[in-house]
Structure formats: C-alpha cells, structure tokens
Amino acid sequence: MMKILRYLLFPIVPVYYLVTWFRNKLYDLGIKTSTSYNFPVICVGNLSVGGTGKSPMIEYLIRLLKSEHHLATLSRGYGRQTEGFVIADDTATASSIGDEPFQFYQKFDDIIVSVDANRVHGISQLSTLAKPPEIILLDDAFQHRRVKAGFNILLTAFDDLYTKDILLPTGNLREPRRGAKRADIIVVTKCPEDLSEEKKQQIKNDINPLPHQDVFFGSIAYSKSVRNNQDRLDLERLKDTPFTLVTGIANPKPLIAHLKLLGLKFEHLRFKDHHDFNASEIAILKQKSLIITTEKDMVRLQTHFSESGLLYYLPIEIRIDRQVEFDTLISNFVK
Structure with a gap:
C-alpha cells in the first residue's frame, strides 16, 4: 500500500526538487548565510532518509579522536520529549535527548553529548562552556546548511545508493543528488565483506566523485x-x-x-x-x-x-577499507 501511495505522489517530486534546489542555491550564492568556525567541525550525514549507518560512523570518529582531543557530539535528538539545547548528564534518558545521543552517552563517558535542533545555537552553547570542546561532531546535519562544517562525510548504503534513488515522496532522497558535491568524503556503508574491487570501481564510476573527493567502502562488524x-x-x-x-x-x-x-x-x-x-x-x-x-x-x-x-x-562497529588513508584524512583536517 505504501509503495502504491509513493507512486501516486510522483507528481510532487518535481515540486520537492525545485524547493530543495532553490534553498541550496540560496546558500551556495551566499544569499542565505552559513556560519563557519575556527575549530574543527565534522558533519556526518546522508542524502536519503535513515538507514545509512550514521551512528556507527560517529562512534568510529569518537574512538579515533577522543584520546587526543576534547570532543562533543551534537545531534538533533530525534523523538526526544525536550526542546532546545541539552547536554547529557546523569539524569539523561532516551526520552530526554533521543535514542542515538543516549547511546553515545552510555558508551563514552569522556566526551560531551549534546542535542539541539538548531545546530548554530548548539555550537554556540558548547563554545561557552568552561571547557569547550576542541572538535564537534555533527550527527545527521548534511542538510543543515546554516552551519558550514569544515569537513563533510556523506554516507550512502550499498543496497540503497543515492545514485539510484529519486527525491521524496516517491524516492528516499532529502535533496537532489547534486548535493553530494558538498562532501569531502563519501562512504558506501553496509557493504558485503567480500565486495570485489570490480564492484567497488563500478560504484565509484556511478558516484563519479569530484577531484577533491575520495570514496571509501565500509562494512558492519558484528560482535x-x-x-x-x-x-x-x-x-x-x-x-x-x-x-x-x-x-x-x-x-x-x-x-x-x-x-x-x-x-x-x-x-x-x-x-x-x-x-x-x-x-x-x-x-x-x-x-x-x-x-x-x-x-x-x-x-x-x-x-x-x-x-x-x-x-x-x-553491538556493531563500522569497518572501513583503506582505513589508514581514511584516518589520515580526518587527522589532517583536525590538525
């Protein structure tokens, strides 16, 4: 029934395209302003709705960086019963900050976990702390153009590549595929562990990365x-x-x-x-x-x-091919 409804809504796709394209164009031309920062802000996001593995990627970055840097995660806090800016503390629950931020809070006791639907406001609040974070990881903020992250990691799932998809409401894309141009790194997630080099090259050809972009492939490591x-x-x-x-x-x-x-x-x-x-x-x-x-x-x-x-x-973690190269790109940006 849902698939039939999505096909019936196809006439809305061009309207959605024009709205999202026009919004992005306003930011690209500087008519709508984005806020930049003089410290590392790394954004993890996607072009499609859900299911690309953003949380495992955030956790990967936490493990990579937390031993040498004071970190904060900033999420929207989807589904929480609170509003505004909240920092997780001993009273935090999945209801107060959202399930994924609460997952970060339970697993990592040496970072700041925060939520705010307004990422600019959230970053501002984090910056006023007595011990502000040295690096902020933005969870699911690729479409939050009011923040100009210094480094953008775009995720796309192996079995649901954005290159094969169309816009909502018939497809799953939040914005046109050309939005991928804003990414510094594109990670194809949830790949089979035995993914061949030939298949990887085929996917890279479909993505057609820009000269400044690199494509990596990630798989899920189950406990x-x-x-x-x-x-x-x-x-x-x-x-x-x-x-x-x-x-x-x-x-x-x-x-x-x-x-x-x-x-x-x-x-x-x-x-x-x-x-x-x-x-x-x-x-x-x-x-x-x-x-x-x-x-x-x-x-x-x-x-x-x-x-x-x-x-x-x-428990799960993400494994990335050419891990040393991936880690080096992140470390070089942070430096």
Whole structure:
C-alpha cells in the first residue's frame, strides 16, 4: 500500500526538487548565510532518509579522536520529549535527548553529548562552556546548511545508493543528488565483506566523485556475542535457542542476513525507525523467552526489562577499507 501511495505522489517530486534546489542555491550564492568556525567541525550525514549507518560512523570518529582531543557530539535528538539545547548528564534518558545521543552517552563517558535542533545555537552553547570542546561532531546535519562544517562525510548504503534513488515522496532522497558535491568524503556503508574491487570501481564510476573527493567502502562488524548490563551470551550458543529479534531501525536487512548466515532461528518483530514502544507492546515482548535487539533499540527498551536474561543487544562497529588513508584524512583536517 505504501509503495502504491509513493507512486501516486510522483507528481510532487518535481515540486520537492525545485524547493530543495532553490534553498541550496540560496546558500551556495551566499544569499542565505552559513556560519563557519575556527575549530574543527565534522558533519556526518546522508542524502536519503535513515538507514545509512550514521551512528556507527560517529562512534568510529569518537574512538579515533577522543584520546587526543576534547570532543562533543551534537545531534538533533530525534523523538526526544525536550526542546532546545541539552547536554547529557546523569539524569539523561532516551526520552530526554533521543535514542542515538543516549547511546553515545552510555558508551563514552569522556566526551560531551549534546542535542539541539538548531545546530548554530548548539555550537554556540558548547563554545561557552568552561571547557569547550576542541572538535564537534555533527550527527545527521548534511542538510543543515546554516552551519558550514569544515569537513563533510556523506554516507550512502550499498543496497540503497543515492545514485539510484529519486527525491521524496516517491524516492528516499532529502535533496537532489547534486548535493553530494558538498562532501569531502563519501562512504558506501553496509557493504558485503567480500565486495570485489570490480564492484567497488563500478560504484565509484556511478558516484563519479569530484577531484577533491575520495570514496571509501565500509562494512558492519558484528560482535560475536550479545549483551546487556549484567550478562553476555555467545551467538554460537544460541543455535539451538529460538529467539525474538526486535528492530526499530530504518533498515534491518543486513542484521537479519547476518543472523541467518549464522544459522540462528528467530522471529522478527519490526517497528518503524525510532519507535516509541507503548505499554501493550512491552507487555507482549515480556511474554517472549529471549529477545535480541539493536543497540539503538536497547536504550529505549532497557528501562522496561529488569529480567537480566530476557533482553540483549548485538553491538556493531563500522569497518572501513583503506582505513589508514581514511584516518589520515580526518587527522589532517583536525590538525
């Protein structure tokens, strides 16, 4: 039904194109102003709606930079029940700052995690702190043209390349494909681990990067165990234990394929991205014998489950080909 509706809405695509193109042109010509900064601001984003792996990329950059620099992440805080600028502290929850920022806060205790829908205001607030960050990582801000980030990392998923897509509402693009020209690095995410050099070159040819751009390929590295705050289970031990997979993410296909490849048996309960689980849904989930979910969903579900052996999440990280070259580009920009 949704696919049919999207096709019916195709006449709106040219209108959406003109609106987004005109807005970007105003920024490109300097008629609408962007704010630049005299310290490193790195933006991670995409051209399409959801599902490209922005959170794992932010976490990759945190791990790369945090030992030598005082970092802050700045996100919109999608789905939170607060407004304005908020810095995560001991009272933070997924409801107060959003699920992905709360995930950063739980994993990294030596960085600043902040949210503000107005990124210019958020950066301004961070700059007034007693110990301001040396580097700010902007999460999902590629279309936030009011900020002129010093370095833009554009993500596109292997199975949903922006080069093969069209604009909303029929397609998934937030802005025309030419917006990719603003990127310094383009990362094709969620690639198969055995992706051939021939296929990589084919994708590079489709992307047709500008001379100043470099294209990298990333894959998902799944942990060999699932875990919660009290326990961990090796996935190998679950081959004879059916479980329920719960996902509230934009694209669960790579996760499903990975679990099936391991020979695991499970039912899949799929919810929309950033889903806010209600009481009746929690009651149904509590009737399951074992639940495995994503790390992003875990931060929204964990407060409802005191039983340590019922709910687990599967950690992931991003692996990048030509990692040394990628890291060097980031480090050179920061310097």
